[in-house]
Amino acid sequence: MAQTEARETATTETVPLPVEMAVQERRFNLRKLLVVIVLYLAAFWTLVPMYWVAISSIKSLRDLAHIPPRFFPTDPRLDAWVTIFERRILENVYNSLVVATLATIICLVISVPAAYAATRMRLPFKFVAIVVGLMGLVALLPPIASAIPLFLLGSDLGIIDEKYTLIILYTVLNTAFAVWVLRGTFMDVPMDVEEAALMDGDTRFGAVRRILLPLIFPSLFSIAILLFIFNWNEYIIALYFVNSMKTMTLPIAIQAQIPQHELDWGVVSAAGTIAVFPVLVAAFTLQRFLVRGLTFGVASGQ
Amino acid sequence: MTVQQTVSPLPGQGATSANSVNTQPPPPQGMWSELFSFRDNRLGVMLIVPSLLALILVQFYPIVYNFWLILTSEKGEWIGLANLSRLTRDTIFHGALIFSLKMGIVVVPMCLLVGLGLALLVHSDYAGRKAIWISILIIPLMVSEIVAGMMWKIMYHPTLGLVNVPLAALGLEPIIWLVKADTAFIALCVVEVWRISPLAFLLLYAGLNQVPRDIYEAAAVDGATRWRAFWDMTLPYIRPMFAIATILVFVWSTRTIGTIAATTQGGPGRATWNLSWYIYGMSFQRLKPHYASAAVLVMLLMTYIAGTIFVRYLWVERRSR
Secondary structure (H helix, E strand, C coil): CHHHHHHHHHHHCCCCCHHHHHHHHHHHHHHHHHHHHHHHHHHHHHHHHHHHHHHHHHCCHHHHHCCCCCCCCCCCCCHHHHHHHHCCHHHHHHHHHHHHHHHHHHHHHHHHHHHHHHHHCCCCHHHHHHHHHHHHHHCCCCHHHHHHHHHHHHHHHCCCCCHHHHHHHHHHHHHHHHHHHHHHHHHHCCCHHHHHHHHCCCCHHHHHHHHHHHHHHHHHHHHHHHHHHHHHHCCHHHHHHCCCCCCCCHHHHHHHHCCCCHHHHHHHHHHHHHHHHHHHHHHHHHHHHHHHHHHHHHHHHC | CHHHHHHCCCCCHHHHHHHHHCCCCCCCCCHHHHHCCHHHHHHHHHHHHHHHHHHHHHHHHHHHHHHHHHCECCCCCECCCHHHHHHHHCHHHHHHHHHHHHHHHHHHHHHHHHHHHHHHHHHCCCCCCHHHHHHHHCHHHHCCHHHHHHHHHHHHCCCCCCCHHHHHHCCCCCCCHHHCHHHHHHHHHHHHHHHHHHHHHHHHHHHHHCCCCHHHHHHHHCCCCHHHHHHHHHHHHHHHHHHHHHHHHHHHHHHCCHHHHHCCCCCCCCCCCCHHHHHHHHHHHCCCHHHHHHHHHHHHHHHHHHHHHHHHHHHCCCCCC
């Protein structure tokens, strides 16, 4: 039954090359069916924890206590959501939004010029190579390695538990990565058009604003979303630098909500659902950019 | 619009404006180098400096400061290598190091296998609407560590969780995953594979995109089987990506801390302490940042060694074969 369906859809698709067809003709439909089944299983495996958390947040206490657990809530309630809002989760969301957004913007403001200079300007080659190479390497360093020195520095300066400290730290933590990725994006854009504009008497800034920026805008947007998600998720630095509700970002708030009492699971599920929502949006926005960026980034690096 | 307006070449105009500021005689290689001459050096350096400062502040300053921390006691007295030698006798640290390595040994091959399998499937002609598959499959990559841990803590929960449902259906006793050392290890490995395998998938999928299609046609004409084509053509092509994926997966799996914080908190006992958790516990909970810095050094060395090995043996193409 399912096989015939697969065969029908297969005929409507583009015909593969004759050579390939000769090789695969006999097993074509079965293969397609298998591939699709495995992909559905993979999607299930990927999404099921998120689904589980989302429905746990709207299950009634009776459903939560039901054994075996129910895949669909029979009696959806919003109690957990009311509780999580009473516990001022919106303040955490606000903190996360402010910190992540500002850190993303500032990070782009300092890394776009650097990437531009590294790709478009005549600089001592070694200088650029060393700076860019170091930035690539740095992306491998675990954030916890910087956390202790930064924390000690922060306590000496008395700037622990301030939002602006988090903003500064997130900005600089992502800068190396941002320059590295932006450099790849800039290298993808041919220089001819800019050159022509410069020869036309346009200023350098004008050429950047009118020609380069519109061309790289889609990539820039994607990088901004990526940085935002990094900041939105950041956990280790926040662990050291957040002490109170004033600065508490969402990941730390979620950790604080992980219950001691059995019946609080609905509440932490609601908090988790809030945290995951931007991620879902981002994944659909970013996939094309990520695949493209990785494909060309490595190709040009070779 | 703007592009069309500016394409008409008017040679000389831009060059003169650049020349007027230029203090040195222009190098003789033509228009492009004239435009981007000495003036650029200073402007360019100025544009890079903010990022460079950021790099120094958060990456190099901490590393240098780490060395100073290692060589001094918690009171700030110079104690030489005492912190490091203490670390070699610290059984908790040994446990954490072994746990991290064990996890790496399990998680890295699993992630690469899962990632490669999915990349091949999505890359194949049979997967329609690739964009949707990719979007779904990379979601875990963007979920916060702590949220991923929290989700799986619910999944593993003896009564609320989904993981025990199939076991119950088979008539087996429910397993309380996170309270025994060996099941907690397995459980954490599963979380890590869920969280990190999309990274391997994404990198390897990008790698597969670089393989030129026509070589498969040539191979098919020559009568090569699919398996042989994969082994002799696809794998060599994606080898650089494979190396990068290996390093990144290893680094990600050793640096994980949020999943442990959300699920086991290092328990039962100290069975699931990994390096990151050890560093966090020592520095923040036991307030021994100087001692913890010695462990940071070990972690950095581990990252460095892993990076070097993988780059040398996987990334570098060996033509002698």
